[in-house]
Amino acid sequence: MTGPQGKIMLVGIGPGSHEHMTHRARAAIAEADVVVGYVTYIKLVADLLEGKEVVRKGMTEELDRAVHALASAREGKKVALISSGDAGVYGMAGPTYEVLFQAGWTPESDVEVEVVPGASAINACAALVGAPLTHDFCSISLSDLLTPWPVIARRLDAVAAADFVVALYNPKSGRRTQQIVQAQQLFLRHRRPGTPVAVVKSAYRRRERIEFTTLDKMSECDIGMLTTVLIGNSHTFVRHGLMVTPRGYANKYELHGDGSTREGERAGRSLSTGLIGWMENLRIDHADGETVAALALRHQLPADYIEAVLAAPVENEAVKQEAVSAEESEA
Amino acid sequence: MTGPQGKIMLVGIGPGSHEHMTHRARAAIAEADVVVGYVTYIKLVADLLEGKEVVRKGMTEELDRAVHALASAREGKKVALISSGDAGVYGMAGPTYEVLFQAGWTPESDVEVEVVPGASAINACAALVGAPLTHDFCSISLSDLLTPWPVIARRLDAVAAADFVVALYNPKSGRRTQQIVQAQQLFLRHRRPGTPVAVVKSAYRRRERIEFTTLDKMSECDIGMLTTVLIGNSHTFVRHGLMVTPRGYANKYELHGDGSTREGERAGRSLSTGLIGWMENLRIDHADGETVAALALRHQLPADYIEAVLAAPVENEAVKQEAVSAEESEA
Numbered sequence: 001m002t003g004p005q006g007k008i009m010l011v012g013i014g015p016g017s018h019e020h021m022t023h024r025a026r027a028a029i030a031e032a033d034v035v036v037g038y039v040t041y042i043k044l045v046a047d048l049l050e051g052k053e054v055v056r057k058g059m060t061e062e063l064d065r066a067v068h069a070l071a072s073a074r075e076g077k078k079v080a081l082i083s084s085g086d087a088g089v090y091g092m093a094g095p096t097y098e099v100l101f102q103a104g105w106t107p108e109s110d111v112e113v114e115v116v117p118g119a120s121a122i123n124a125c126a127a128l129v130g131a132p133l134t135h136d137f138c139s140i141s142l143s144d145l146l147t148p149w150p151v152i153a154r155r156l157d158a159v160a161a162a163d164f165v166v167a168l169y170n171p172k173s174g175r176r177t178q179q180i181v182q183a184q185q186l187f188l189r190h191r192r193p194g195t196p197v198a199v200v201k202s203a204y205r206r207r208e209r210i211e212f213t214t215l216d217k218m219s220e221c222d223i224g225m226l227t228t229v230l231i232g233n234s235h236t237f238v239r240h241g242l243m244v245t246p247r248g249y250a251n252k253y254e255l256h257g258d259g260s261t262r263e264g265e266r267a268g269r270s271l272s273t274g275l276i277g278w279m280e281n282l283r284i285d286h287a288d289g290e291t292v293a294a295l296a297l298r299h300q301l302p303a304d305y306i307e308a309v310l311a312a313p314v315e316n317e318a319v320k321q322e323a324v325s326a327e328e329s330e331a
Numbered sequence: 332m333t334g335p336q337g338k339i340m341l342v343g344i345g346p347g348s349h350e351h352m353t354h355r356a357r358a359a360i361a362e363a364d365v366v367v368g369y370v371t372y373i374k375l376v377a378d379l380l381e382g383k384e385v386v387r388k389g390m391t392e393e394l395d396r397a398v399h400a401l402a403s404a405r406e407g408k409k410v411a412l413i414s415s416g417d418a419g420v421y422g423m424a425g426p427t428y429e430v431l432f433q434a435g436w437t438p439e440s441d442v443e444v445e446v447v448p449g450a451s452a453i454n455a456c457a458a459l460v461g462a463p464l465t466h467d468f469c470s471i472s473l474s475d476l477l478t479p480w481p482v483i484a485r486r487l488d489a490v491a492a493a494d495f496v497v498a499l500y501n502p503k504s505g506r507r508t509q510q511i512v513q514a515q516q517l518f519l520r521h522r523r524p525g526t527p528v529a530v531v532k533s534a535y536r537r538r539e540r541i542e543f544t545t546l547d548k549m550s551e552c553d554i555g556m557l558t559t560v561l562i563g564n565s566h567t568f569v570r571h572g573l574m575v576t577p578r579g580y581a582n583k584y585e586l587h588g589d590g591s592t593r594e595g596e597r598a599g600r601s602l603s604t605g606l607i608g609w610m611e612n613l614r615i616d617h618a619d620g621e622t623v624a625a626l627a628l629r630h631q632l633p634a635d636y637i638e639a640v641l642a643a644p645v646e647n648e649a650v651k652q653e654a655v656s657a658e659e660s661e662a
Binding site for chain 1: 343345346349350351352353354355357358393417418419420421422424425426427428429432437438446447448449450451454455457458459461462463464465466467468469470471472475476477478479480481482484485486488489490492493494495507509510513516517520570571572573575576577578579580604605606607609630631632633635636639640
């Protein structure tokens with residue numbers, strides 16, 4: 001016979017102010033018999049804890065928190081394991097599932113698990129500084145405790161080159177001071193020194209502090225454990241104290257949507273730089289004698305990929321791209 | 332004389348269910364005189380709109396929505412411009428600031444602007460499938476309307492190589508069907524065919540649908556405008572119907588934290604693969620005769636970066652890394 005049904009709720013409480021917590025996060029804490037979390041996060045929800053068993057854990061006791069939660073849930077209790085931001089983004093959801101699997105737990109067992117999503121630090125910080133995430137972005141933790149530095153360095157190098165907006169989590173701590181300097185160095189290989197950077201500390205909390213700087217001065221800023229660093233892409237700008245990334249690359253590539261042939265352009269050549277138009281032009285250029293190697297170099301893409309595109313059967317697809325914006329299908 | 336103070340609130344309503352909306356998002360809509368949004372999002376908050384002026388816009392009318400919001404705000408009205416997910420992530424925050432700047436708006440003018448963050452599709456989808464975002468991740472839109480395909484392709488190639496967990500937004504539409512095939516092709520150059528992929532449609536909405544697949548079968552799935560595709564990193568696994576990315580790379584690199592010298596190891600050589608230990612080992616290997624080029628190749632990092640690391644003054648920093656986990660400083 002199994003006991004009463006226990007439950008683990010992995011709750012992302014958002015940036016820290018109750019305003020930016022979801023209804024479900026608040027309800028999950030209200031529903032809980034036991035609330036487990038890092039002592040700082042427990043403080044952020046202190047007024048929701050009356051009558052509950054509260055387990056305050058240290059910063060390094062992540063697996064311990066998950067083990068405690070499982071033990072309580074197996075007694076039939078409802079346990080809220082709280083993370084700041086989103087429970088899935090460098091939060092407790094991952095370590096908890098790892099502990100659960102190791103303990104032989106399955107979704108059919110007597111402990112139910114629910115992950116409650118929330119606004120992560122990247123979303124909170126972005127909202128405070130303007131609109132830096134309007135184009136593709138990455139999140140990288142500079143903590144090298146569980147990740148070898150070369151893995152982190154390769155990621156920094158890759159996304160700096162590929163022009164992502166980048167959020168650095170855990171950029172610096174008392175003992176870990178050189179990672180942010182190395183990140184800056186890797187970025188400066190690809191991005192101009194004046195690239196906008198926002199340094200956001202304790203977003204939506206009492207000691208919130210926002211500093212705008214540029215890539216070449218980034219590592220001189222006041223950066224600590226509660227800081228997120230946002231690095232713009234090559235189009236990001238700061239105006240009136242707001243950091244904004246434009247939606248598209250239209251300016252850089254001088255798209256002309258009217259379909260007319262202008263001086264220097266060839267009739268029959270697609271003016272679209274979308275996939276289908278790009279493929280058409282690639283074929284024309286190749287037929288005109290441009291080698292795969294030259295095309296790969298010009299488009300900064302692997303030669304075998306260019307080759308595969310050229311070898312693919314020509315689809316009889318409309319060149320005209322549907323007028324669908326990036327935002328609209330956000331699910 | 333200026334008129335009454337108007338306000339534009341850029342509201343991220345989260346995935347779509349009221350449960351996962353923040354208190355501030357709900358309050359912002361309640362406070363608004365006018366609510367502007369894509370018709371589908373307006374439906375998601377229909378029960379909050381009584382007595383309000385509601386402006387339903389088409390999918391492509393993003394700038395139009397922002398222009399309308401500004402006009403209303405200049406009349407002294409409070410306007411909620413709603414986005415699904417987070418207002419900053421491929422949402423209305425970017426286009427609106429662009430329209431505002433173009434109209435000569437400044438933060439000191441008679442229109443106040445507030446961005447209300449929310450859980451983005453990546454957070455919502457991750458919560459539903461397990462814990463895929465426990466390590467570094469990227470978000471890439473496959474819409475090539477405003478972004479040239481080579482830019483998107485370079486990003487796909489870069490993050491596939493650098494082992495990020497990746498969320499694909501706008502993976503496919505009625506007319507835009509080949510981008511997901513190309514993305515798959517680029518990923519298969521770097522990741523094993525069995526890499527776990529989750530295809531999530533309408534997260535937390537009525538027609539929610541979750542499908543687990545693998546990279547080699549990804550493009551055969553039912554993918555549409557309301558789908559987000561999550562591709563795991565090289566360590567991500569699926570167990571009991573849950574997609575989980577481990578926190579660290581400990582297994583792969585066989586870290587040994589006890590500081591003991593084991594067979595095949597050399598005393599004096601750092602066992603840490605964190606930045607400081609890695610730098611020490613790099614110097615030892617170089618002193619032993621390994622060339623910069625060989626080191627660059629082995630660590631898959633640019634040669635000039637390796638050179639800069641070798642040239643940097645040796646810091647007398649403790650090799651022992653502080654036991655700080657990635658999650659803890661999420662601000």
